Amino acid sequence: MNYAKPRIGLVGSQGSYGRWLRHFFEARMGLEVFGRDPSGETVLSERALIEAVDVLIFCAPIRQTPAVIQHYVKHAAGIERKQLWMDITSIKVVPVAAMLASQAQVVGLHPMSAAPKSPTLRGRAMVVCQARLDTWRPWFEQFLAATEADCVHADADQHDRIMALVQGMVHATHMAQGAVLRELAPAVGGLEGIRPFSSVGYELDSAVTRRILASNPAIYQDIQFENPYVEPMLERLAVHVGALCELVRSGHDTARQQLREKLLDKSRVYVGEQALAEGSYAFERLGYLLADLREPRYISVFLPLDRPGSLRALLSAFEQRGVNLDSIHSSRSAEGELLFRMGLSRDCDADALRDAMLAIERDGIGRVVEAAGVDVSSVNP
Ligand SMILES: NC(=O)c1ccc[n+]([C@@H]2O[C@H](COP(=O)([O-])OP(=O)(O)OC[C@H]3O[C@@H](n4cnc5c(N)ncnc54)[C@H](O)[C@@H]3O)[C@@H](O)[C@H]2O)c1
Ligand SMILES: O=C(O)C(=O)C[C@]1(C(=O)O)C=C[C@@H](O)C=C1
Numbered sequence: 001m002n003y004a005k006p007r008i009g010l011v012g013s014q015g016s017y018g019r020w021l022r023h024f025f026e027a028r029m030g031l032e033v034f035g036r037d038p039s040g041e042t043v044l045s046e047r048a049l050i051e052a053v054d055v056l057i058f059c060a061p062i063r064q065t066p067a068v069i070q071h072y073v074k075h076a077a078g079i080e081r082k083q084l085w086m087d088i089t090s091i092k093v094v095p096v097a098a099m100l101a102s103q104a105q106v107v108g109l110h111p112m113s114a115a116p117k118s119p120t121l122r123g124r125a126m127v128v129c130q131a132r133l134d135t136w137r138p139w140f141e142q143f144l145a146a147t148e149a150d151c152v153h154a155d156a157d158q159h160d161r162i163m164a165l166v167q168g169m170v171h172a173t174h175m176a177q178g179a180v181l182r183e184l185a186p187a188v189g190g191l192e193g194i195r196p197f198s199s200v201g202y203e204l205d206s207a208v209t210r211r212i213l214a215s216n217p218a219i220y221q222d223i224q225f226e227n228p229y230v231e232p233m234l235e236r237l238a239v240h241v242g243a244l245c246e247l248v249r250s251g252h253d254t255a256r257q258q259l260r261e262k263l264l265d266k267s268r269v270y271v272g273e274q275a276l277a278e279g280s281y282a283f284e285r286l287g288y289l290l291a292d293l294r295e296p297r298y299i300s301v302f303l304p305l306d307r308p309g310s311l312r313a314l315l316s317a318f319e320q321r322g323v324n325l326d327s328i329h330s331s332r333s334a335e336g337e338l339l340f341r342m343g344l345s346r347d348c349d350a351d352a353l354r355d356a357m358l359a360i361e362r363d364g365i366g367r368v369v370e371a372a373g374v375d376v377s378s379v380n381p
Contacts, residue, residue, distance in 0.1 A: 001054050001082045001083070001135075002054055003054075003135065003136065003138070003139050004139070005030070005031060005032075006031065006053070006054035006055045006084075006139060007031065007032045007033075007034065007052060007053045007054050007055070008021075008025045008031050008032070008033045008034070008053060008054075008055050008056075008057065009033075009034050009035065009036075009049050009050070009052065009053030009055065009056040009057065010022060010033060010034070010035040010036070010037075010057055010059060011035075011036055011037075011049070011056065011057065011058045011059065011060055011068060011072065012037055012058065012059040012060035012061075012068075013033075013035025013036060013037045013041050013059075014035070014037035014039050014040045014041055015037065015059055015060070015061075016114065016115045016216070017059045017088055017111075017115045018035065018037065018059045019115070020115035020116070021033075021057060021059060021088075022035065023119070024119065024120070024146075024147070027119065028119060028120065028146050029143070029146050034049055034052045034053055035049075036049045045075075046071065046072055046075040047075045047076075050072065050075060050076045050079060050080060050083075051079065053083070054082075054083055054084070055083065055084045055085075055086070055136075056072070056080070056083060056084075056085045056086070056104070057085075057086045057087065057088065058072075058085070058086070058087035058088070058089065058095065058099075059087070059088050060089075061218055061222065062089055062090055062091055062218070062219065062222035062223065062226055063218070063222045063225070063226060065087060065089045065094075065095050065098075066094045066095055066098045069085075069087070069095060069098035069099055069101075069102075070098055070101070072102070073098070073099075073101050073102045076102055076103075076104075078103060080102050080103055080104040081103040081104070082104075082135070083104040083105070084104060084105045084106075084107070084133075084136040084139075084140065085099045085102060085104040085105070085106050085107075086099075086106070086107045086108070086109055087099060087108055087109065088109045088110060088111060089108070089110070090110060090163065090167065090219065090222070090223055090227075091160060091163070091222075091223070091226050091227050092108045092110060092127070092129050092156035092157075092159040092160055092163075093156045093157055093159075093160050093228075094226070095108060096108040096129055096131050096156040097156075099131070100131055100132060104132075105132050105133050105134055105135070105136045106131040106132045106133070107128065107129065107130050107131060107133055107140065108127075108128075108129035108131060108156055108159075109126060109127065109128055109129070110126065110127040110129075110159065110163075111124060111125075111126045111147075111149060112124055112125040112126060112127065112166075114215065116336070117332065117335065117336020118332075118336060120146070120147055120148040120149075121147045121148055121149035122148035122149070123148075123150070124149055124150065125149065125150045125151075125152055126144075126147065126149035126150065126151050126152070127151075127152055127153075127154055127159050128144065128151050128152065128153050128154070129153075129154060129155060129156045129159055130153065131156070160227050160228065160229055161229050163223070163227055163229075164227055164229035164230045164232075164233040165233060167223050167227075168223060168224060168227055168229070168230035168233050168234070169233055169237065170208070171212060171220050171223060171224065172224065172230075172233075172234060172237060173237070174205065174208045174209040174212050175209075175212060175220065177205060177209050178209045178212070178213055181209070200283065200286065200287040200290060201283075203290055204283075204286060204290075240262075240263065243262070244259065244263065247259050289329070292326070292327040292329060292343050293329070293331075293341075295326065295327065295343040295344075295373075296372060296373040297343065297344040297345075297346070297348060297372065297373030297374055298341055298342060298343045298344060298370075298371075298372055298373065299341075299342055299344065299353070299357065299368060299370065299371040299372075300331070300333070300339045300340070300341045300342075300368070300369045300370040300371075301314060301339065301340050301342070301360060301365075301366040301367065301368055301369065302333075302337055302338070302339055302366055302367045302369050303338075303340060303365070303366045304366065304367065310365070310366070311340065313363075313365045314340065314360065314365050314366055315328075317356045317359045317360050317363075317365060318342075318356050320356075320359075321352040321353075321355050321356045321359075322349070322352055323344070323348060323349065323352050323353050323356050324344075324345040324347075324348065325342045325343065325344065325345070326343035326344060326345050327342065327343035328340060328341070328342050328343070329341045333369065337369075339369060340366075344373065344374060348374055350374050350375050350376055353371075353374055353376055354376045357371065357376060
């Protein structure tokens, strides 16, 4: 076993996380990566893949993963004894138990986001279920540090119970919102007709719903069906929505009182004052952020030089020309490129802005990626 520079095997190497992990291990950790995937990477047989690697990672679809792992356990037949096997499945009990049937050391992982466009998992949580870890521990610690994820340790059962709430409940309620919108929105102008009426809450929920609908449907299907703690959660959800419907239908003052007690007062006490205040403030801050991002006058600039002072140089290009900025956010393009997005005040002078944009390009401060809401058509960055 090469504990210092292990060879990595990816089962499901052509999928969205498989491709991200390959790049991560090669570019961030300098490791050699081998893969197998029925859609496009079949040079190595299962057995040949196991023989070629020190660390094997399962990143296959949720529903298929337990059977895929069992298949690899059978093919390995003991040669995996000194290896480390891991998986990144959104469910943990069954895949981890399947890996434990091998003789390898075993860790279950669950990154709490889709494969990011960034090279690491910085700022995202990752659940770590250390099931059988011994000689691989030092390398494993290095690996976790390299991911830059906010790691939280749990056993597999605790993970699945918590995910019924963090994922099962959030996905279920938003899939239901999608279905209700599909049924009721057409009568009130459709989604475009509703948009100008948005509250912050609607905008946030609508973003979650659209994210789910835009993503791989198998993930959302499998999380509902494969996590055994989801069904009891759905029952509670149905009880509360059903009860609310009954209360509203009855329309009595006592029903109003019951709504307040059951769905507001009791939960308010449960959440506690401090968490309520923090959540309420987070909502307000997201509201300001959404307002800034909705601002129709803005420019987005990519700063190629990641070094102290480059933001100051950018800002001084505006300052020197008297261009007033309403907001500034570091953000990412849809392709994952780090950008500074600056909201421009309503009285922004187009000539001064054009001049600032030319200076940003000419002086090598940055690249203007987008300019909107002010006519700067004569600029040719
Ligand atoms: N996408 C997310 O948001 C996300 C987040 C965290 C964890 N995960 C987990 O990562 C895993 C992969 O998700 P993804 O988004 O990359 O899915 P994906 O569908 O993009 O990729 C899965 C890959 O597995 C391959 N595959 C199918 N059967 C296989 C087999 N028998 N052997 C080897 N490969 C096989 C498929 O061809 C596909 O390329 C899932 O278990 C999922 O729960 C996904
Ligand atoms: O789309 C995203 O970025 C997600 O966070 C996807 C999401 C989720 O919605 O919980 C979906 C499945 C994975 O197990 C982890 C995260």
